[in-house]
Amino acid sequence: MVAKILVVDDDPAVAEMIGIVLRADGFDPVFCDHGDRALGIFRAEQPDVILLDLMLPGKSGIDICREIRAESGVPIIMLTAKSDTVDVVLGLESGADDYIPKPFKPRELIARVRARLRRNDNGAPGVVRIGELEIDVTGHRVARDGEVIQLTPLEFDVLVTLARHPGQVFTREVLLEDVWGYRHAADTRLVNVHIQRLRAKIERDPENPEIVLTVRGVGYKAGGYTP
Amino acid sequence: MKLTSRAIVMMLRAPVRTLWRRWTRSMLLRVVTSTLVVGLVAVAGLGAYVTTQIRDGLVDKRVEGILSESASDVAGTQATIEASTAETPGDLQRLVNDQLESIQLGAVGRGLVLLQAPGNTSPVFLTPFGSAPSGSGPALDTVISRSLRESIVPDGPQFWQFSVIPGTDIPAVVVGAPLSVRSAGDYELYFVYSLENEQATLDLIQRVLALGAGVLVGLVLFMTWTVTLQAVRPVRAAARVASRLADGHLSERMRVRGNDEMATLATTFNDMASSLQRQITRMEDLSRLQRRFVSDVSHELRTPLTTIRMASDVLHEHRREFEPSVGRSAELLATQLDRFESLLADLLEISRIDAGAAQLEFEDHDLAEVVRYQLEGLVPAAAEQGIELRLWVREGVNTASMDVPRVGRIIRNILSNAIEHAQGQPIDVAVASSSRTVAVVVRDYGVGLSPAQVARVFDRFWRADPARARTMGGTGLGLSISREDAQLHDGALEAWGSPGKGASFRLMLPRSSGGLGVREPLPLAMHSDDFAALATRVNLSVEAVDR
Numbered sequence: 001m002v003a004k005i006l007v008v009d010d011d012p013a014v015a016e017m018i019g020i021v022l023r024a025d026g027f028d029p030v031f032c033d034h035g036d037r038a039l040g041i042f043r044a045e046q047p048d049v050i051l052l053d054l055m056l057p058g059k060s061g062i063d064i065c066r067e068i069r070a071e072s073g074v075p076i077i078m079l080t081a082k083s084d085t086v087d088v089v090l091g092l093e094s095g096a097d098d099y100i101p102k103p104f105k106p107r108e109l110i111a112r113v114r115a116r117l118r119r120n121d122n123g124a125p126g127v128v129r130i131g132e133l134e135i136d137v138t139g140h141r142v143a144r145d146g147e148v149i150q151l152t153p154l155e156f157d158v159l160v161t162l163a164r165h166p167g168q169v170f171t172r173e174v175l176l177e178d179v180w181g182y183r184h185a186a187d188t189r190l191v192n193v194h195i196q197r198l199r200a201k202i203e204r205d206p207e208n209p210e211i212v213l214t215v216r217g218v219g220y221k222a223g224g225y226t227p
Numbered sequence: 228m229k230l231t232s233r234a235i236v237m238m239l240r241a242p243v244r245t246l247w248r249r250w251t252r253s254m255l256l257r258v259v260t261s262t263l264v265v266g267l268v269a270v271a272g273l274g275a276y277v278t279t280q281i282r283d284g285l286v287d288k289r290v291e292g293i294l295s296e297s298a299s300d301v302a303g304t305q306a307t308i309e310a311s312t313a314e315t316p317g318d319l320q321r322l323v324n325d326q327l328e329s330i331q332l333g334a335v336g337r338g339l340v341l342l343q344a345p346g347n348t349s350p351v352f353l354t355p356f357g358s359a360p361s362g363s364g365p366a367l368d369t370v371i372s373r374s375l376r377e378s379i380v381p382d383g384p385q386f387w388q389f390s391v392i393p394g395t396d397i398p399a400v401v402v403g404a405p406l407s408v409r410s411a412g413d414y415e416l417y418f419v420y421s422l423e424n425e426q427a428t429l430d431l432i433q434r435v436l437a438l439g440a441g442v443l444v445g446l447v448l449f450m451t452w453t454v455t456l457q458a459v460r461p462v463r464a465a466a467r468v469a470s471r472l473a474d475g476h477l478s479e480r481m482r483v484r485g486n487d488e489m490a491t492l493a494t495t496f497n498d499m500a501s502s503l504q505r506q507i508t509r510m511e512d513l514s515r516l517q518r519r520f521v522s523d524v525s526h527e528l529r530t531p532l533t534t535i536r537m538a539s540d541v542l543h544e545h546r547r548e549f550e551p552s553v554g555r556s557a558e559l560l561a562t563q564l565d566r567f568e569s570l571l572a573d574l575l576e577i578s579r580i581d582a583g584a585a586q587l588e589f590e591d592h593d594l595a596e597v598v599r600y601q602l603e604g605l606v607p608a609a610a611e612q613g614i615e616l617r618l619w620v621r622e623g624v625n626t627a628s629m630d631v632p633r634v635g636r637i638i639r640n641i642l643s644n645a646i647e648h649a650q651g652q653p654i655d656v657a658v659a660s661s662s663r664t665v666a667v668v669v670r671d672y673g674v675g676l677s678p679a680q681v682a683r684v685f686d687r688f689w690r691a692d693p694a695r696a697r698t699m700g701g702t703g704l705g706l707s708i709s710r711e712d713a714q715l716h717d718g719a720l721e722a723w724g725s726p727g728k729g730a731s732f733r734l735m736l737p738r739s740s741g742g743l744g745v746r747e748p749l750p751l752a753m754h755s756d757d758f759a760a761l762a763t764r765v766n767l768s769v770e771a772v773d774r
Contacts, residue, residue: 103535
């Protein structure tokens with residue numbers, strides 16, 4: 001199956017170039033050059049991955065990201081011309097899974113897209129329990145007391161990675177490698193922001209997490225207790 | 228016992244310390260207290276002087292009167308005795324009694340005592356006579372001292388002495404004079420005068436004086452307090468406004484009232500605050516503009532660069548399909564684009580720092596971990612030049628509050644710099660910490676730096692040897708950015724070098740916002756033997772990077 005990639009960028013040269021690179025690697029790109037049309041095209045095309053520029057005419061990339069996230073868990077990769085902390089964090093907080101700072105190499109772009117497309121098969125399928133959560137790895141479903149919690153595929157991967165080894169501490173670098181597919185030298189804020197988002201969904205009190213615990217100065221681990 | 232005395236000291240210490248703090252911090256308290264002390268001393272001295280003068284004056288005058296009265300009474304008595312013809316003891320007794328009673332008639336507050344002189348051996352004996360000034364009371368004999376009796380001789384002058392009326396504390400004057408009683412021989416006549424009235428007058432004066440002094444001191448205290456408060460209040464107001472200004476409330480101003488010195492102070496203060504506010508606002512505007520510009524340049528440049536980058540890489544991947552000169556051009560394009568990109572990134576970073584727009588995200592992190600991570604990333608590059616990277620970590624907690632990407636970049640920069648100048652020699656990297664500081668030292672044994680070069684090594688675009696090619700692809704801004712990054716952490720990045728012996732860079736970061744400690748965890752210049760002595764070697768997992 002050919003994966004469909006939605007490229008939202010207002011610069012025609014960049015969009016065309018990204019199209020050339022994606023096609024060369026066997027993807028099927030569709031384009032959108034205006035913020036206001038992005039949501040409509042997304043609904044019509046149902047892409048597998050979205051490449052989203054933050055600075056767009058009309059609706060901003062952040063708003064688009066939020067709206068898409070409200071109705072779908074589709075992987076979103078931000079393309080940022082600004083590497084300012086605030087923009088990156090804002091984009092990640094509004095629901096993006098990953099980001100690539102411009103300028104980037106074609107190889108890098110393809111690697112990021114492939115990483116988002118590859119379903120994270122954390123070893124054996126089955127059901128994992130952590131705290132009050134019941135995680136159906138095969139069915140990609142998380143439930144608490146029988147109530148299903150909606151997680152994006154990336155959030156699901158983070159949770160499963162941690163939950164498979166309760167008590168084991170994962171550094172941010174290891175999580176980046178296991179979940180995002182980075183080899184080295186990546187932005188650990190990715191991890192921080194996604195852990196926050198995950199907690200907001202699965203913890204009873206995100207301020208005092210009981211399932212995803214912070215190990216100060218090291219990383220994160222899953223709380224091992226079962227009530 | 229020891230414990231209780233210590234407890235008491237501890238109990239006393241706190242209030243004393245509070246008092247001392249109030250004393251040193253309140254000018255009002257100090258002025259009022261010193262006025263009180265000076266006022267009390269002055270009033271007490273003055274009171275003592277005045278009281279003494281009045282008492283002396285009163286007593287001197289009274290003694291003068293007493294002496295003339297007693298002298299005339301003695302002379303009158305003596306004359307009457309000599310004019311009489313009485314010879315029998317009974318007659319003499321009656322004569323003396325009558326005479327003494329008659330002189331007592333006119334006197335007030337006076338007692339009389341008649342005693343036989345010590346040398347009197349006459350067979351005629353008179354009963355000693357005595358009467359208290361108030362008519363009753365104990366015998367007056369006791370007020371007559373031995374010394375007074377000894378100074379009185381027959382036919383001699385009268386003598387006097389101060390004393391106290393027995394059984395009371397009323398002061399008295401005792402006057403003694405000789406009296407010759409015909410055949411009965413020599414006798415001594417003593418007058419005991421009470422100074423009760425003078426004492427009462429003096430008491431009254433002292434009471435009035437004390438009351439006056441109290442009122443005076445109170446008045447002075449009140450005046451001092453009022454005056455000082457008037458002077459201190461504007462100063463306090465100025466201090467309060469100044470601290471508000473320092474806290475960033477730039478529109479805070481002092482209230483100007485009247486046109487005295489305090490009003491001048493307030494006006495000048497406000498002028499200063501306005502000037503400060505203007506300057507700061509201008510700087511903020513400039514900084515905002517600069518930040519905006521950097522951000523715009525960044526965006527405007529990166530968009531076309533993204534296309535160029537991708538196009539160049541696509542060409543580069545297909546370079547073998549072109550004829551050799553075109554293929555080589557594609558290669559050059561790709562490599563120089565790398566260089567251009569990192570230069571652009573560094574330039575943007577440094578102008579962001581210059582504009583004060585750098586934002587740090589602090590988290591507690593192990594410095595040794597950051598160093599190891601960066602070292603492992605550079606092992607392949609070092610291996611290409613036959614350089615061995617050795618990491619040494621001293622026992623202990625090397626955690627500090629840091630912006631991990633920035634600290635990682637500092638370490639990457641100084642490591643790349645070391646690899647570039649190591650000339651195939653190994654590079655030692657050590658991590659250690661003290662109570663307040665964590666430090667990393669990167670030491671190479673290559674070309675080294677002269678003192679003049681050390682002074683310039685953090686300058687922008689400076690290179691030690693312009694003729695040398697850059698093997699690590701540095702932009703000439705790496706060390707400058709690193710030093711800025713270190714300073715953003717309130718830390719320090721320093722260099723040391725010796726030509727031919729190598730160079731050393733040390734990064735020190737404070738554990739928390741408390742600043743760097745005085746103790747340096749690692750010396751700046753280290754020998755290759757020092758590393759093994761200071762810390763233990765940590766193995767690098769290289770295959771993780773090679774994969």
